[in-house]
Amino acid sequence: MAQGKSHSGKRLAEKQLKLIAKALADPRRYEILRQIGAQESGASCTDIRECQPVSAATLSHHFKELESAGLIKVARQGKFAHFKLRRDVLRAYLDHLAKI
Amino acid sequence: MAQGKSHSGKRLAEKQLKLIAKALADPRRYEILRQIGAQESGASCTDIRECQPVSAATLSHHFKELESAGLIKVARQGKFAHFKLRRDVLRAYLDHLAKI
């Protein structure tokens, strides 16, 4: 059978689960994540800045939270930053919550 | 086919989604919810008090948060309170998040 796990590909550590829950709890962060996930190609920092009425500093803070929770993958190129949603991590979080 | 909706039974209002995300973000509340959900019959306030090293006042506060998020159903009988996990609401929250 398909190598090991029955249907869920990933297991998250306790600590990461808490980070994810906290990351998702802030509405602004949720919106940012949503926008990143809206396109399979992700979104750039500037893209998001155009949609969210907060300072660049605040955005940067939120990106850090999302990244350290493992919810986004960051690619920096020159002065630009590009983000992609890590659907595998989100899926693993949902799977975990579903087992309650 | 099984009456009506295709696979997700419930739609949650924006506001409730935020309350749920916030409720789940606190580790203590998560543990409480977990304990309530562990038995199909739910758990009493006293049950939970025996497992969580916090004051009754704090517990009461958390119950209120969980209830107003719609994650638990409360039944009071005399001096006792009994809680059950609302799996339909949790499910609806997960379905919503999965659509990101």
Place this chain on the structure above:
DNA sequence: TCATCAATTAGATGGTTGTCGAAATGTCAA
């Protein structure tokens, strides 16, 4: 080189929240 621009970091601030002890409420049995 120098000015400009994208993004991050530093530091401050106001608001939120998890927690407690004490008091209040309500229930039940003696």
Place this chain on the structure above:
DNA sequence: TTGACATTTCGACAACCATCTAATTGATGA
């Protein structure tokens, strides 16, 4: 009625956090 008990409410406090402005870093083009 009275006392014990379960739970909630109140008021306070410390920690956390989203947010800002200002300063910094780093890259790019003129």
